[in-house]
Amino acid sequence: MLETxxxxxxxxTAPAGTPRHRNQDELVGLAQQVRLLGRGGAGFPVATKLAAMPRGRAVQVLVNGSESEPASQKDRTLMRQAPHLVLDGALLVARALDTRHVTVLVHDPGATDALTRAVRERSDASRVRVVAHAGGFVSGEVRAAIRLVDGAPAVPPGRRVLPHESGVGGAPTFASNVETFAQLALLSSLGADGYAAIGSAAEPGTTLLTLVGDVSGPGVVEVPTGLPLAALLPGQDTDPRPVLIGGYHGSWVSDIRDLRVERPGLREAGLPLNAGVVARLSNDTCALAEVVAVSTWLAGQSAGQCGPCFFGLPAVARDAYALLHGRPSTADLDRRVAQLPGRGACAHPDGAAMFIRTALTTMTAEVEEHRRHGTCGRPWLQELPTGPAPAVRSAS
Amino acid sequence: MRIEVDWTRCDGHGLCARLLPEKVGLDEWGFPVIDTPEIGDDLVPHARRAVGACPALALRLVPG
Incomplete structure (x- = not known):
């Protein structure tokens, strides 16, 4: 399935085994040398985040495995297949920060089981807390995740407080995505040169991706950074179709010729990789219906805290639905989408606006077809998942 | 100075748009739309009045 x-x-497939101890400065240095970026969505430099942390018994380490975007599977796959590597990374960071407080926040039941078992299998993880939750999309946002761990409602707080100042239980917290911790464990074992032996110069190493829809092999893959996106999307040059980069807070694009799987380059191109979802629609499904379905899902994921998001996202989803059925103008939708960014406690309205705005600018032919005929004649095949994630298929 | 909205508190009462129309408009649901949050010296007293009048304590004037 994945030979292509x-x-x-x-x-x-990393072997289990505690990586060698590194102090905070060494770990910061390693992360700096390989330009490690956080793998949750924001892509923040890990070295900067780690260097800002104080040390001591009160410090908290939070491993965010809440992966609540239905299209993304990479975090649960990693936790199910390599739970010890995730724990290695978490304990490595905890030791470097002179603390034993590690919390792993998990959404997927299979991943919860794998991690709980892994904690029991080792002698150095007795203080690791695995917290399972069933929250929605924005509950995975790091400050919402911290509140969830603390037993408060899992919604982003209104004030911008950074976790390294006040996180779990009000203590300074190093919080990052599960894949970030696994990468740190690998980095510590391999050293900077070994880690950077593969991948691009701008972001050495590998990255996990979730491939969705009409792609070379749907499911979770680990690829070297710098890989041309075209390698994952065969036939795109002769039959260009809308490609989604960065998942449901990401962007649609159809010309991928110069694009590579690498966070800095994609960000520069205005196409952040976010949590690593890459999707392409087939020619058999109604692309606009796929976009409407995701827009409706995004509207339903508003935590309901912030008016512009709570009222704006459903209105935008209704506008998109009207286009699907032949509304002649995109003016209402354009105006409402333009008002979303920057008007919420978290980046949910910004991300949703990005998804919808780029969908309409990429799918002009589809929108025109619907404007003229009220349909494109293709059925909605639900190639973009909006419900509970299906069983994991992965690349090992 | 700059005005900032705590969106989790704002209930769209709209007093800010009345007291600081130079900076604050309202969207179709009555929530503030602020295109440029920077407040020049001449507007600072008006901005302070808007901050003080917000029934939800959602508006802040911050340095920067």
């Missing part, structure tokens, strides 16, 4: 593009298997 070059995958590597570093994270998903």
């Amino acid at each position: 593009h070059p995958t590597v298997s570093r994270l998903l």
